[in-house]
Amino acid sequence: MTVVEGAIIYANLVVLLAMGLTLTYITTAVPNFAQGSFAVFGSYVALTLLRLFKIHPYHSIPVCFIFGGLLGVLTYVTILRPLIKKEASIVTLMIATLAWDLILLGVMGAYSGYLSHVTKKPAIKYIFTPYDFTLLGFPAILFVSSLTILLTLLGLFILLYKTKFGVALRASMENPDLAEIMGINVEHTRLFSWFLSGSLSGMAGCLLPFKQEIVPGTGAIIIVTIFAASIVGGLSSVVGALLGGYIVGISESLITYELSLIFGAEVLVYSKVVSLIILVVTLLIIPKGLVSLRWRKWLGSIS
């Protein structure tokens, strides 16, 4: 895996996670601090299928999609909806997702202990790279992750712009109160956004072990990248998440690599510093993200 390939693979996964984060932020107005653990949950689903049923992780992507979606729905129904009904503040909801993140960490840690006990194989720390193969001279994960993104975008586009449900969905994202007056059930769109957020993260989690080592606490590390990607794009825009995901994902890998050529290999572990710097610079210059820029006006003044 060359550096550029690695950067693209990583960025693909970051895009999935960042889109998941923004989807629920748009409908529920709460940044989900458990998004990283959603991904690790997907990784554990894939690991379980691999160890117990010998299913290749690429074949378990649909299963991860569904299980991830169910986790998203579970998060909304059991944790957030009761609190929203009691008109809890945003900070309360954020603390709740933080607590949920801790619960997921505990559950996955316990499960990893259980799984390694049952299968007698490591589950606390694992990687899927040995299961990958080469396709046309490239690692297969490059194609699989890119294809996943393309299908996801196509699916989202058809859903949002070609179906009646999509119109309702977009309406309730833009203005929930008005949508409700027009007879749209905002509750359904929220549930759906949580399903989608969970399932995108589940897929990302299924593929993440091909790129890096997974431990139960991996979620706490990748959450920085996910937040940076979403904020760079503008927290409340799916297109922004796409842009931000590629910018942050690719620069995290490439800039760290370039720096390692100058300062030596020990800077490679500081890749998250790059994400953080991009995040801080964005907040200082364009706090509402890339999508808040008036691109048409700019382009107009150039031409």
Place this chain on the structure above:
Amino acid sequence: MAWEHILTEILLWFGLYSIVAISLNIEYGYAGIPNFGRALAVLIGAIAVGGITNRILIAIFNVTGSFAVASGIVKTTVNEIVANNPIFGISLMLISLVIAGILGVIVGAIFILPSAKLSEDYLAITLLAISEVAFMVSYYNPEIIGGYYGVSTPDFFAFVSGEYRVFVFMGVILFVALIVYLFAERLLNTPYGRILKAMRENEDVVKSYGRDIMFLRIKTVAIGSGIASLAGALYSMFTANVIASSFSRVEWTFYPFLMILLGGLGNNRGVLMGVLAFVVAKVLLTTYKYEISAALNLPFEAVWLEYILFGVVAILILYYKPEGLIKEKPIVTKPIRERKSFK
């Protein structure tokens, strides 16, 4: 395990967590700033002891060699001096605390800068991200506080014999916690403390009275971080060995949030009760973790159970008792008290 041991453990952690919880209460309970990066300030306290005081001592005693080796040599030298000269040890401790406090204030003020103008969700995300990255860097970089190897620091109470050391530390930590508590109580009943509560309730009103929200936020997080960093410094002095991995987000951001939610936001006496309840549960869980694992026949470590338990408790509190054990009371200012006594 002997009950005296459990009791000292509880009191020690009660002191440490009281300091952190009260600092968070000033920021979140009073001012409504969701500081999801509390762990950073505690880490700064550890850096002040393990990274700065250690380096000063290395320079004073002119020890050569790598940082880890030199700190080991300095530890032995300083311990020998302190054993015969208690005043030297105590002044080293005070200097370290002052460094920790000042560094905490500076770092607190800087780390909220990028998001000081933004809404709560952006604020929380950015503070969490900065804290998480700082944790990672100090974990991977052995030059700051020894990274994953850790670094040993001198025992500033080497003049106390081993069996009493823990009691002396318990006393010092509880004393600092008491001062922090009194300070927070006094702070609340000043114009500044009242404006913080006003800011929590409605920022626009505070703005319309000509107060700068950004400045208030920076000042509050600076004060809070300065206090929390004392806890990090005291903890590092107690263990006499700093390891970056002991300053995780769960231990020093999430648990303090849980404690102030449990006790009651904006209310220091409640917060102390919350800390006590939490610490008793935590110490008992930690002490009997092997027994619990064995009794339930768990095929995994009991720490995961602890995470699940405290996560569930936090959500239950948010849902069933958002005001905590003791409800916040209105501030009684001097004129109000006088008017009451007239009646």
